[in-house]
Amino acid sequence: MASKKTAQKTLSLAPVLDLNEATALHEKLLGLKGSDLTIDASAVERVGTLCVQVLMAGAKTWEEDHLSFTFSKVSDAFEKTTQLIGVDIDHLMAKEI
Amino acid sequence: MDMNEIKEIFFQECEEQLAELESGLLKLNDGDRDPETVNAVFRAVHSIKGGAGAFGLDDLVSFAHVFETTLDCVRSNRLDPGPEVLKVMLKSADVLADLTNAARDGGGVDEARSRQLIKELEALANGEVLQASAAPEPVAKAAPVVAPVVNDEGFQPVAFSFDDFEADEPALMEMPTYEIVFRPKSDLYAKGNEATLLLRDLSRLGEMNIHCDMDALPTLDRLSPETAYFSWKISLKTDKGEDAIRTVFEFAEWDCDLEVSLVADGAAAPSEELPMQPVPFDLSILDDEPVGPVGVIEEEEQLAAQQQIRDAAVSAAGTASNVLQMAQSAARAPVEKSAGAAASAAAQSAAAQQAAASAATPTIRVDLDRVDRLINLVGELVINQAMLSQSVVENDANGTSSINMGLEELQQLTREIQDSVMAIRAQPVKPVFQRMSRIVREIADMTGKSVRLITEGENTEVDKTVIDKLAEPLTHMIRNAVDHGLETPEKRLAAGKSAEGTVRLTAKHRSGRIVIELADDGAGINREKVRQKAIDNDLIAADANLSDEEIDNLIFHAGFSTADKISDISGRGVGMDVVKRSIQALGGRINISSKPGHGSVFTMSLPLTLAVLDGMVVTVANQTLVVPLTAIVETLQPEAAAIHSFGSNQRLISIRNSFCPLVDVGRILNFRASQANPVEGVALLVESEGGGQRALMVDAIQGQRQVVIKSLEANYTHVPGIAAATILGDGRVALILDVDTIVAASRGQSLKPEMSLAAAG
Numbered sequence: 125m126a127s128k129k130t131a132q133k134t135l136s137l138a139p140v141l142d143l144n145e146a147t148a149l150h151e152k153l154l155g156l157k158g159s160d161l162t163i164d165a166s167a168v169e170r171v172g173t174l175c176v177q178v179l180m181a182g183a184k185t186w187e188e189d190h191l192s193f194t195f196s197k198v199s200d201a202f203e204k205t206t207q208l209i210g211v212d213i214d215h216l217m218a219k220e221i
Numbered sequence: 222m223d224m225n226e227i228k229e230i231f232f233q234e235c236e237e238q239l240a241e242l243e244s245g246l247l248k249l250n251d252g253d254r255d256p257e258t259v260n261a262v263f264r265a266v267h268s269i270k271g272g273a274g275a276f277g278l279d280d281l282v283s284f285a286h287v288f289e290t291t292l293d294c295v296r297s298n299r300l301d302p303g304p305e306v307l308k309v310m311l312k313s314a315d316v317l318a319d320l321t322n323a324a325r326d327g328g329g330v331d332e333a334r335s336r337q338l339i340k341e342l343e344a345l346a347n348g349e350v351l352q353a354s355a356a357p358e359p360v361a362k363a364a365p366v367v368a369p370v371v372n373d374e375g376f377q378p379v380a381f382s383f384d385d386f387e388a389d390e391p392a393l394m395e396m397p398t399y400e401i402v403f404r405p406k407s408d409l410y411a412k413g414n415e416a417t418l419l420l421r422d423l424s425r426l427g428e429m430n431i432h433c434d435m436d437a438l439p440t441l442d443r444l445s446p447e448t449a450y451f452s453w454k455i456s457l458k459t460d461k462g463e464d465a466i467r468t469v470f471e472f473a474e475w476d477c478d479l480e481v482s483l484v485a486d487g488a489a490a491p492s493e494e495l496p497m498q499p500v501p502f503d504l505s506i507l508d509d510e511p512v513g514p515v516g517v518i519e520e521e522e523q524l525a526a527q528q529q530i531r532d533a534a535v536s537a538a539g540t541a542s543n544v545l546q547m548a549q550s551a552a553r554a555p556v557e558k559s560a561g562a563a564a565s566a567a568a569q570s571a572a573a574q575q576a577a578a579s580a581a582t583p584t585i586r587v588d589l590d591r592v593d594r595l596i597n598l599v600g601e602l603v604i605n606q607a608m609l610s611q612s613v614v615e616n617d618a619n620g621t622s623s624i625n626m627g628l629e630e631l632q633q634l635t636r637e638i639q640d641s642v643m644a645i646r647a648q649p650v651k652p653v654f655q656r657m658s659r660i661v662r663e664i665a666d667m668t669g670k671s672v673r674l675i676t677e678g679e680n681t682e683v684d685k686t687v688i689d690k691l692a693e694p695l696t697h698m699i700r701n702a703v704d705h706g707l708e709t710p711e712k713r714l715a716a717g718k719s720a721e722g723t724v725r726l727t728a729k730h731r732s733g734r735i736v737i738e739l740a741d742d743g744a745g746i747n748r749e750k751v752r753q754k755a756i757d758n759d760l761i762a763a764d765a766n767l768s769d770e771e772i773d774n775l776i777f778h779a780g781f782s783t784a785d786k787i788s789d790i791s792g793r794g795v796g797m798d799v800v801k802r803s804i805q806a807l808g809g810r811i812n813i814s815s816k817p818g819h820g821s822v823f824t825m826s827l828p829l830t831l832a833v834l835d836g837m838v839v840t841v842a843n844q845t846l847v848v849p850l851t852a853i854v855e856t857l858q859p860e861a862a863a864i865h866s867f868g869s870n871q872r873l874i875s876i877r878n879s880f881c882p883l884v885d886v887g888r889i890l891n892f893r894a895s896q897a898n899p900v901e902g903v904a905l906l907v908e909s910e911g912g913g914q915r916a917l918m919v920d921a922i923q924g925q926r927q928v929v930i931k932s933l934e935a936n937y938t939h940v941p942g943i944a945a946a947t948i949l950g951d952g953r954v955a956l957i958l959d960v961d962t963i964v965a966a967s968r969g970q971s972l973k974p975e976m977s978l979a980a981a982g
Contacts, residue, residue: 143447145408150446157441173405173416177438177450185441205417208424210453212433 136164153182166197171205190216194218231272232325238265239318243655250307278324291342309341315659392559396458402480403451409476422469446538484566485568502947599642600929606635607950643830645736647682650728653680653692657699664703671721681728683735694800698739706743745816748772773813836928839919842892845955852960854906859899874916883916884967907960915964
């Protein structure tokens with residue numbers, strides 16, 4: 125389980141992550157910087173490349189900050205899309221304990 | 222902005238694209254081999270197809286697709302656009318126009334014709350491919366020429382279903398492998414395209430491995446969320462060919478860098494150094510819509526998806542201009558960055574031209590009703606201004622100069638406003654002329670004649686109402702010119718002319734009117750036959766002495782066309798009275814001049830606008846009338862010595878040693894019972910339709926004024942001899958004289974058009 129000292133935040137993604145959502149998602153992520161983050165992608169029905177880009181940039185940023193950036197749950201659509209576009213999120217998946 | 226409005230915009234653009242298409246094809250027909258022309262033609266079809274796909278207009282899409290494929294062969298120099306090829310293409314353009322109209326207004330199209338054309342187009346595309354690629358199996362080798370998307374069953378390869386997919390599986394081993402590099406630009410997303418959808422469609426072509434290159438991706442704080450950072454390296458095993466791959470990207474063509482190359486040995490992994498991720502086959506979950514029936518055209522799916530995204534973007538953007546841009550997104554790509562190495566040179570130059578085209582003056586689309594309302598209001602303003610001036614003059618005889626100056630300025634301003642408003646309605650005659658080229662083609666086909674239509678002055682502008690009403694009479698005349706005017710190729714050769722007949726359609730401005738000329742180099746009017754026909758039909762007396770010109774003009778007579786066996790007459794005569802009537806209804810005149818053996822020239826002179834008119838306000842028997850200024854050649858005060866009696870009640874006036882019939886307007890319009898004394902009045906020398914001059918006799922000239930035309934037919938009923946009415950400055954209604962009818966009446970013809978004339982001349 126997450127350590128008590130680090131603030132653990134969760135971000136639930138919207139069902140439709142399209143062009144319009146990319147900016148919003150970007151802002152949300154920027155606002156969450158500095159703490160471990162768990163992303164709940166279970167509600168995602170559709171995700172576009174731009175939002176995947178934002179998420180991956182987030183993962184990169186969090187990694188540089190030595191903080192954890194994980195997907196707790198992902199929907200089938202989310203997983204399939206990332207797989208389709210060749211974005212590997214396996215290493216970002218929360219390891220069940 | 223609902224769907225219908227977007228659709229309407231699409232159709233409006235279709236019209237533009239069709240015009241572009243036709244003019245491009247005609248240019249090619251004239252021997253223009255500029256790749257830009259070919260590109261423009263290709264783009265036009267492509268855009269129509271793209272838009273039609275978004276609206277689910279299947280017929281249009283499928284036809285456009287085949288058309289486009291053939292055009293692509295021309296574009297890539299695999300097919301030489303010779304006369305035969307262009308003939309098919311021009312016909313295809315016509316069918317495409319029909320399909321577009323059918324999609325807009327409902328109604329059917331000649332399916333047999335479009336099927337036939339699809340076959341011909343495919344034959345063209347296939348036939349040349351066989352010649353061009355020496356390799357018997359173009360797909361097996363890394364030949365640059367790959368079979369186009371068309372095969373024997375039409376455009377099947379684009380259609381795709383999972384059934385097909387499974388059937389293909391056993392052959393998977395021998396399938397060639399393509400390496401694809403796909404680098405989207407930010408524009409791709411901005412236009413509502415989505416890389417995921419493109420990749421999904423790509424994955425359906427075969428077995429796909431993908432590597433996403435994220436090196437360009439910055440950290441979050443330096444990231445711009447709507448910029449494209451990802452690019453992909455894909456290896457795809459498919460037997461669908463390179464074209465199928467490119468088809469997937471066709472709507473994103475200008476917004477991405479795309480490299481497709483065939484890997485020599487399909488077994489070897491193309492880029493082993495890169496970790497490739499296999500793509501799952503079942504991507505149905507990513508489909509936005511419920512899984513459709515098998516055999517759904519893939520492109521449609523993609524388009525539908527695009528449309529959804531587009532709609533979303535539209536609702537966000539909300540402005541009309543955005544919608545316009547969205548609707549065009551498929552084809553119109555502004556070039557913002559220099560395209561990378563991958564994009565083909567053709568695409569680049571095409572895009573460059575797009576940019577050039579879009580750099581043209583910006584335009585807006587306005588509902589015609591709004592413009593008309595504005596025009597009406599300006600008309601009222603003009604009347605009001607005239608009334609104001611008049612009352613100032615009446616109430617203030619000595620007139621302070623400041624008021625008068627103000628009034629004059631107001632008058633000038635109103636005039637300028639009026640001109641500007643009229644300019645809004647002014648449109649080039651080009652679309653009408655373009656329609657004519659189609660008619661010429663069709664009639665030429667039907668009659669087995671070879672005809673070339675030359676148009677000049679297509680950009681001459683005239684009021685939209687005039688343009689709309691011009692199409693019908695012009696069509697009629699063009700038909701006549703080809704059908705009756707031009708001879709058969711054999712006869713032409715026998716007469717020492719080239720086998721190909723020429724019809725020349727010219728538009729120009731002349732003294733405030735538009736003059737449209739239709740000339741053919743045919744046999745001209747056979748005056749003997751026309752004369753005989755007229756005698757047979759009791760139109761003229763057997764011994765009537767008619768000038769050549771008068772004989773020629775007989776064909777405009779109503780009685781002439783209703784006779785049987787019209788086509789036996791080598792001149793014209795089919796429905797020319799209808800033509801004349803429609804031209805006259807527009808306030809125009811039509812003339813014919815014919816030279817036996819050299820062809821005939823029809824000249825139509827039309828007002829530039831139907832809303833205002835420069836007129837001379839005159840008094841006849843205490844009535845105020847307006848004579849269109851364009852008809853008046855000169856005015857003069859007759860002297861008693863110049864008036865000569867002729868016959869029982871005809872009079873002539875001698876002007877500069879020639880005699881000109883005097884027309885008593887008051888008598889003809891039944892304003893007075895007795896003849897007026899010419900010496901007390903003024904004579905207006907007018908040019909009549911036949912070319913001769915007549916002197917119209919009026920009592921006095923009040924002045925010259927611009928008047929706003931109010932239709933008499935719409936507000937009252939048609940009055941013979943009167944073209945329309947207007948409201949004068951003092952609020953009175955004045956009638957506008959129809960000079961041609963008055964002149965005709967003076968020749969003894971009745972003012973009532975339905976009564977036949979007993980004798981002409």
